[in-house]
Amino acid sequence: MKPGQQDNMREDIYQEIQKQKAMSREKEAVGKLAGRIMHDFNNVIGAIEGYAALISSETADPVVREDAEQIRAICAKASRLTKELRNIAAPWEPESESRSSETTAVLSDKKVSCKILLVEDEDSLRKASTRILSKVGYQVFEAENAEQAFEIFKKENPDILFTDIVMPGKSGTELARELKDSKPRLKVLFTSGYVNEKGKIEEINSNTGLFIHKPYDYEALMKMIGGLCAEAQA
Numbered sequence: 013m014k015p016g017q018q019d020n021m022r023e024d025i026y027q028e029i030q031k032q033k034a035m036s037r038e039k040e041a042v043g044k045l046a047g048r049i050m051h052d053f054n055n056v057i058g059a060i061e062g063y064a065a066l067i068s069s070e071t072a073d074p075v076v077r078e079d080a081e082q083i084r085a086i087c088a089k090a091s092r093l094t095k096e097l098r099n100i101a102a103p104w105e106p107e108s109e110s111r112s113s114e115t116t117a118v119l120s121d122k123k124v125s126c127k128i129l130l131v132e133d134e135d136s137l138r139k140a141s142t143r144i145l146s147k148v149g150y151q152v153f154e155a156e157n158a159e160q161a162f163e164i165f166k167k168e169n170p171d172i173l174f175t176d177i178v179m180p181g182k183s184g185t186e187l188a189r190e191l192k193d194s195k196p197r198l199k200v201l202f203t204s205g206y207v208n209e210k211g212k213i214e215e216i217n218s219n220t221g222l223f224i225h226k227p228y229d230y231e232a233l234m235k236m237i238g239g240l241c242a243e244a245q246a
Contacts, residue, residue: 054205058227062140126241131175158182171244199240
Protein backbone atom coordinates (compact mmCIF):
# COMPACT_ATOMS: atom_id res chain seq x y z
CA MET A 13 0.00 0.00 0.00
CA LYS A 14 1.36 3.39 -0.96
CA PRO A 15 2.03 6.04 1.76
CA GLY A 16 -0.76 8.27 0.45
CA GLN A 17 -3.26 5.44 0.62
CA GLN A 18 -2.22 4.65 4.20
CA ASP A 19 -2.78 8.26 5.20
CA ASN A 20 -6.23 8.24 3.62
CA MET A 21 -7.13 5.02 5.44
CA ARG A 22 -5.99 6.45 8.77
CA GLU A 23 -8.06 9.57 8.15
CA ASP A 24 -11.13 7.50 7.28
CA ILE A 25 -10.73 5.41 10.44
CA TYR A 26 -10.25 8.55 12.55
CA GLN A 27 -13.34 10.21 11.09
CA GLU A 28 -15.42 7.09 11.72
CA ILE A 29 -14.28 6.93 15.34
CA GLN A 30 -15.16 10.61 15.83
CA LYS A 31 -18.56 10.02 14.26
CA GLN A 32 -19.26 7.12 16.63
CA LYS A 33 -18.21 9.22 19.63
CA ALA A 34 -20.52 12.04 18.57
CA MET A 35 -23.43 9.63 18.20
CA SER A 36 -22.70 8.18 21.63
CA ARG A 37 -22.69 11.65 23.22
CA GLU A 38 -25.96 12.49 21.48
CA LYS A 39 -27.62 9.31 22.78
CA GLU A 40 -26.36 10.04 26.28
CA ALA A 41 -27.78 13.58 26.14
CA VAL A 42 -31.16 12.29 24.96
CA GLY A 43 -31.16 9.70 27.74
CA LYS A 44 -30.45 12.33 30.41
CA LEU A 45 -33.17 14.62 29.08
CA ALA A 46 -35.65 11.75 29.03
CA GLY A 47 -34.64 10.92 32.58
CA ARG A 48 -35.38 14.40 33.88
CA ILE A 49 -38.75 14.44 32.16
CA MET A 50 -39.65 10.98 33.48
CA HIS A 51 -38.64 11.91 37.01
CA ASP A 52 -41.11 14.81 37.10
CA PHE A 53 -43.82 12.98 35.16
CA ASN A 54 -43.68 9.94 37.44
CA ASN A 55 -44.10 12.21 40.47
CA VAL A 56 -47.22 13.71 38.88
CA ILE A 57 -48.67 10.28 38.06
CA GLY A 58 -47.97 9.06 41.59
CA ALA A 59 -49.72 12.02 43.19
CA ILE A 60 -52.78 11.70 40.95
CA GLU A 61 -53.07 7.98 41.63
CA GLY A 62 -52.63 8.53 45.35
CA TYR A 63 -55.47 11.01 45.61
CA ALA A 64 -57.65 8.85 43.35
CA ALA A 65 -57.03 5.91 45.68
CA LEU A 66 -58.02 8.02 48.68
CA ILE A 67 -61.24 9.14 46.97
CA SER A 68 -62.06 5.56 46.02
CA SER A 69 -61.55 4.32 49.57
CA GLU A 70 -63.43 7.13 51.30
CA THR A 71 -66.50 7.69 49.11
CA ALA A 72 -69.78 5.86 49.57
CA ASP A 73 -70.94 6.87 46.09
CA PRO A 74 -70.39 4.01 43.61
CA VAL A 75 -70.29 6.43 40.66
CA VAL A 76 -67.55 8.51 42.29
CA ARG A 77 -65.66 5.33 43.17
CA GLU A 78 -65.87 4.12 39.57
CA ASP A 79 -64.60 7.49 38.33
CA ALA A 80 -61.69 7.32 40.77
CA GLU A 81 -60.79 3.82 39.60
CA GLN A 82 -60.88 5.02 35.99
CA ILE A 83 -58.38 7.72 36.91
CA ARG A 84 -56.17 5.05 38.48
CA ALA A 85 -56.43 2.93 35.34
CA ILE A 86 -55.29 5.89 33.26
CA CYS A 87 -52.37 6.40 35.63
CA ALA A 88 -51.42 2.75 35.20
CA LYS A 89 -51.40 3.18 31.42
CA ALA A 90 -49.24 6.29 31.70
CA SER A 91 -46.87 4.37 33.95
CA ARG A 92 -46.46 1.65 31.34
CA LEU A 93 -45.59 4.26 28.73
CA THR A 94 -42.91 5.80 30.93
CA LYS A 95 -41.52 2.34 31.63
CA GLU A 96 -41.04 1.80 27.89
CA LEU A 97 -39.19 5.10 27.65
CA ARG A 98 -37.16 4.24 30.73
CA ASN A 99 -36.02 0.97 29.18
CA ILE A 100 -34.61 2.97 26.28
CA ALA A 101 -32.98 5.64 28.42
CA ALA A 102 -31.54 3.42 31.16
CA PRO A 103 -31.90 -0.34 30.61
CA TRP A 104 -30.00 -1.17 33.82
CA GLU A 105 -32.64 0.28 36.11
CA PRO A 106 -34.30 -2.00 38.70
CA GLU A 107 -37.70 -3.39 37.80
CA SER A 108 -40.67 -1.61 39.27
CA GLU A 109 -43.23 -3.30 41.43
CA SER A 110 -46.16 -4.70 39.45
CA ARG A 111 -49.11 -2.34 39.42
CA SER A 112 -52.58 -3.18 40.63
CA SER A 113 -55.96 -1.57 41.20
CA GLU A 114 -56.52 -3.21 44.57
CA THR A 115 -55.44 -0.26 46.72
CA THR A 116 -58.87 0.34 48.20
CA ALA A 117 -58.76 -2.97 50.03
CA VAL A 118 -55.45 -2.03 51.64
CA LEU A 119 -56.69 1.29 53.01
CA SER A 120 -58.50 -0.29 55.92
CA ASP A 121 -58.84 0.68 59.56
CA LYS A 122 -56.00 -1.63 60.61
CA LYS A 123 -53.79 0.18 63.10
CA VAL A 124 -50.00 -0.09 63.21
CA SER A 125 -47.41 1.59 65.37
CA CYS A 126 -44.32 2.16 63.22
CA LYS A 127 -42.90 5.62 62.67
CA ILE A 128 -42.04 6.51 59.07
CA LEU A 129 -39.76 9.32 57.95
CA LEU A 130 -40.96 10.20 54.43
CA VAL A 131 -38.49 12.26 52.40
CA GLU A 132 -39.80 13.56 49.07
CA ASP A 133 -39.20 16.92 47.38
CA GLU A 134 -42.40 16.80 45.29
CA ASP A 135 -45.08 18.30 47.56
CA SER A 136 -48.16 16.72 45.98
CA LEU A 137 -46.70 13.21 45.97
CA ARG A 138 -45.37 13.55 49.51
CA LYS A 139 -48.74 14.69 50.84
CA ALA A 140 -50.68 11.98 48.99
CA SER A 141 -48.33 9.27 50.28
CA THR A 142 -48.51 10.68 53.81
CA ARG A 143 -52.31 10.61 53.81
CA ILE A 144 -52.44 7.03 52.58
CA LEU A 145 -49.87 5.77 55.09
CA SER A 146 -51.48 7.74 57.91
CA LYS A 147 -54.91 6.32 57.06
CA VAL A 148 -53.65 2.85 57.92
CA GLY A 149 -52.27 4.13 61.21
CA TYR A 150 -48.58 4.78 60.60
CA GLN A 151 -47.04 7.84 62.20
CA VAL A 152 -45.62 9.71 59.22
CA PHE A 153 -43.17 12.59 59.48
CA GLU A 154 -42.63 14.58 56.29
CA ALA A 155 -39.39 16.10 55.02
CA GLU A 156 -38.77 17.67 51.63
CA ASN A 157 -34.97 17.28 51.74
CA ALA A 158 -32.16 15.59 53.64
CA GLU A 159 -31.54 18.60 55.88
CA GLN A 160 -35.10 18.52 57.21
CA ALA A 161 -34.92 14.74 57.50
CA PHE A 162 -31.89 14.91 59.82
CA GLU A 163 -33.74 17.23 62.21
CA ILE A 164 -36.85 15.05 62.26
CA PHE A 165 -34.75 11.92 62.73
CA LYS A 166 -33.13 13.33 65.87
CA LYS A 167 -36.50 14.28 67.37
CA GLU A 168 -38.72 11.36 66.38
CA ASN A 169 -36.40 8.32 66.07
CA PRO A 170 -38.35 6.70 63.17
CA ASP A 171 -38.41 2.98 62.45
CA ILE A 172 -38.49 3.32 58.65
CA LEU A 173 -36.90 5.74 56.21
CA PHE A 174 -38.89 6.04 52.97
CA THR A 175 -36.90 8.33 50.73
CA ASP A 176 -36.62 9.54 47.18
CA ILE A 177 -33.13 9.06 45.74
CA VAL A 178 -32.82 12.13 43.51
CA MET A 179 -33.32 15.31 45.55
CA PRO A 180 -31.76 18.77 45.81
CA GLY A 181 -28.77 18.65 48.13
CA LYS A 182 -27.87 15.26 49.56
CA SER A 183 -29.28 12.24 47.77
CA GLY A 184 -31.51 9.67 49.41
CA THR A 185 -28.69 7.11 49.41
CA GLU A 186 -26.36 9.53 51.20
CA LEU A 187 -29.10 10.30 53.71
CA ALA A 188 -29.77 6.62 54.36
CA ARG A 189 -26.10 5.84 54.88
CA GLU A 190 -25.68 8.61 57.47
CA LEU A 191 -28.89 7.79 59.33
CA LYS A 192 -28.05 4.07 59.46
CA ASP A 193 -24.69 4.99 60.97
CA SER A 194 -26.67 6.50 63.86
CA LYS A 195 -29.30 3.75 63.92
CA PRO A 196 -28.16 0.48 62.30
CA ARG A 197 -31.61 -1.10 62.76
CA LEU A 198 -33.29 1.62 60.68
CA LYS A 199 -35.24 0.06 57.81
CA VAL A 200 -34.93 1.77 54.43
CA LEU A 201 -37.17 1.92 51.37
CA PHE A 202 -35.85 3.86 48.37
CA THR A 203 -37.91 5.22 45.51
CA SER A 204 -37.20 7.08 42.28
CA GLY A 205 -38.80 7.87 38.97
CA TYR A 206 -35.45 7.53 37.27
CA VAL A 207 -32.06 6.16 38.30
CA ASN A 208 -29.66 7.05 35.50
CA GLU A 209 -26.41 5.74 36.91
CA LYS A 210 -25.36 2.18 37.69
CA GLY A 211 -23.54 3.59 40.70
CA LYS A 212 -26.88 4.55 42.23
CA ILE A 213 -28.04 0.95 42.07
CA GLU A 214 -24.83 -0.14 43.77
CA GLU A 215 -25.46 2.48 46.47
CA ILE A 216 -28.95 1.07 47.05
CA ASN A 217 -27.55 -2.43 47.44
CA SER A 218 -24.78 -1.24 49.77
CA ASN A 219 -27.38 0.46 51.97
CA THR A 220 -29.33 -2.82 52.16
CA GLY A 221 -32.52 -0.98 51.35
CA LEU A 222 -35.52 -2.06 49.32
CA PHE A 223 -36.55 -0.21 46.17
CA ILE A 224 -39.91 0.64 44.63
CA HIS A 225 -40.07 2.49 41.33
CA LYS A 226 -42.18 5.58 40.78
CA PRO A 227 -45.00 5.89 40.09
CA TYR A 228 -45.51 3.20 42.69
CA ASP A 229 -48.67 1.18 43.15
CA TYR A 230 -49.94 1.94 46.64
CA GLU A 231 -50.83 -1.67 47.38
CA ALA A 232 -47.24 -2.68 46.63
CA LEU A 233 -46.04 0.21 48.78
CA MET A 234 -48.21 -0.85 51.72
CA LYS A 235 -46.95 -4.42 51.50
CA MET A 236 -43.32 -3.32 51.48
CA ILE A 237 -43.81 -0.86 54.33
CA GLY A 238 -45.71 -3.52 56.29
CA GLY A 239 -42.85 -5.97 55.88
CA LEU A 240 -40.30 -3.42 57.01
CA CYS A 241 -42.46 -2.50 60.00
CA ALA A 242 -42.66 -6.15 61.04
CA GLU A 243 -38.87 -6.44 60.78
CA ALA A 244 -38.39 -3.25 62.80
CA GLN A 245 -40.60 -4.55 65.60
CA ALA A 246 -39.18 -8.08 65.63
